[in-house]
Every structure is written in structure tokens, then in C-alpha cells.
Amino acid sequence: MDQATYLTEDGEKKLRAELEHLTGTVRIELSKRLRSAIQMGDLSENADYHAAKEEQSFIEGRIAYITQLLRNVVIIDENKRQSGIVEIGSKVTIQEGAGPDMTYTIVGPQEADPMNGRMSFNSPIGQALIGRAPGDLVDVTTPVGVKIFTIKKIE
Secondary structure (H helix, E strand, O other), rough: OOOOEEEEEHHHHHHHHHHHHHHHHHHHHHHHHHHHHHHHHOOOOOOHHHHHHHHHHHHHHHHHHHHHHHHHHEEEEEHHHOOOOOOOOOOOEEEOOOOOOEEEEEHHHHHHHHHHHEEOOOOOOOHHHOOOOOOEEEEEEOEEEEEEEEEEEEO
């Protein structure tokens, strides 16, 4: 069975736009490059042809991947969250020890970008936060050891 793909509305729009770009403009450009390379003759030693075929393989793989993600998309509705607990779509502020507060939006893996405040619910910290409430202490095993976070607030 296919696994659900959790995306924000914005994330879904970006993936659909990328898919449209790849299946339209990119495929057309690649087709022209392949046609041009084939017209040069001997394909066994034609670097342009081999590069275009390699790119075509990558592009078709990306198209298949995005198509599969979108087939199983579940839109994260930030207005339907339960208040008071961390869920996919929650904006949660945490603190490690006496360190600074860190705020993350819990998203699906495809939209994760921790440096920009977007944490995957599949990450060790994301998994530990799901279902927890403000004031909870959360132990997280990370590659550098166990870290303890305090959930400061959930929006």
C-alpha cells in the first residue's frame, strides 16, 4: 500500500508546478537536444547524446516520483488541528536546556528544511514531539547523543 504524502497547500502547489515544468518545458527541450544529437550520426561516441539520455533518465525518474507523491497527497490543514498538542502542521517552540528558543513547523519529509524552521514529523525530534503538550520534557536520541527539549508553546 502506498504511504500518504503530507504536504502543506503551498508544498503541493510547488510540486504540481515542478511537475508541469518537467513534463512541459523540460521534456520539449530535452527532446530537441536528443534529436540534434541523433542527427550528428554515430551515437556510440556521441557525448551530447549520452548526456541527454542520462538527463532524460533523471527527469523521467523525477516525474514518476512527483506523480507518486501527488497521487497519495494529504493536505495539512492548519485550521483543523487539536489545540494543545503537537501534530503535523503545528508550529512548536522548543528549548534545549538554557539555550535559545527554536520554533519549527512540523511538516512532511518532502517539505522538511530545519535551517528554515520546517521539521519533518519523521525526524527523531519530530517523532518525539508529536502528541506532546506545552511544558512537556522530551528526550530525543540524536546522532550526537540524547538531548532533552522543553516544549514552550504550540501554535
